[in-house]
Amino acid sequence: MSLAVAVSSAFRDALTFWLPVACAGCGVVDTDLCSGCRDALVAVVTRRLVEPGVTVTSALAFEGVAARVVRALKEEGRTSLARALAPALAEALRVATPAGARVTTVPSTRAAFRRRGFRPLDVLMRRAGWTHERLLRLARATDDQRGLGRRARRENIGGAFVSRPLSGGVVVVVDDVVTTGATLAEAARALRAGGADEVIAVALAHTPRRGNTEGKSRVIET
Template sequence: MSSHAVPPKAVVAALHDALTFWLPIACAGCGLVDVGLCSGCRAALAASPHHRRTEAGLAVTSALEFSGVPARVLRALKEEGRTSLARALAPALASVIASVLAEAVGDDAVVTTVPSSRAAYRRRGYRPVDLLVRRSGWRPVPLLRVARSPRDQRGLDRAARRANVGGVFVSRPVRGRDVVLIDDVVTTGATLDDAARAVRVAGAGRVIAVTLAHTPRHRDRGA
């Protein structure tokens, strides 16, 4: 090797410095420069479990409220491709999954995720919910698949959301086992209800849901 060759570590460091100069990193939660997630925003991701039922009666436990820092960090993971943030979000999700398995369904339950649309997967190149579950210490079983592509749910009212996702999912056979459905955010619960319908048709026993975050409803805010 030539005596003028640059050591690999030096090359990596130089590239890192160059990228930091031209594409400065900022905290996903507050925008503080030169840190991916500051200590204050990391603390704001501590689990604060929230329980609710969907219109169809499905029990949902969420780890965080989808507002402020948690909402900004999750958006950065999903829409900006900052997959490293999954490690910071995972502890909150892991604690809720563990509590649900211990108290509601048991360790032999099937943990599965609600799949994203094909268009979302093509755009991102990864599945955020699967990534979050793996970082939380579980290996999700791929039960569900998208049978048809729904419209984007954003901007739709409750009735339109339910009609939009009705019949979207089909499931592999479950044969009497309990199922824990995991998604990133619950808003009206329409998507989770259709996923629950699909696994019940496939033979599931008890079905409950876990999400990383929940969108607060008006009565939640009032309380």
């Protein structure tokens, strides 16, 4: 563990000790996550076509309680919340992963790792009881995808990932939140280019698409 990561972890622990604990989902004090918000994290597994040839199996809608809890994990460093989110991710993986498939995750940027001091997907996968391989790496720097539309996301992430050489088989690639699907589509492209016969996409949560939003995804099975 680097000195920066150790300092970041110690700082988070100190804040947890000195500041009142509040529910990440609703803000009620004296609990990390109240029972009502915990119940809101029960998986409702959905398959969504988000890009041509890319169907994502996800467990939660990224809104309300689920969105607040995921943000608290990722941006506030409240890694203990992974324990409550993990069952939903485990259910999506169970539904989507065929026997013998290799499992990998979308790599985080170096900047994100330095900022957080940990990789959220690593924590979630470990809590979910799933092991994974690092089959993808970043080939170039990318901008933050937040706030970008579908076309801008494709352009930003295009060619960003490179896969380790693969000798066929099925690979399941996991992300925490899928919005337009551009990141998972690029990961799938890289894995196929690396030699995978089939790529299956899984996410903890999906962002609901409403109204005439650009690039609306289509629910194809629940």
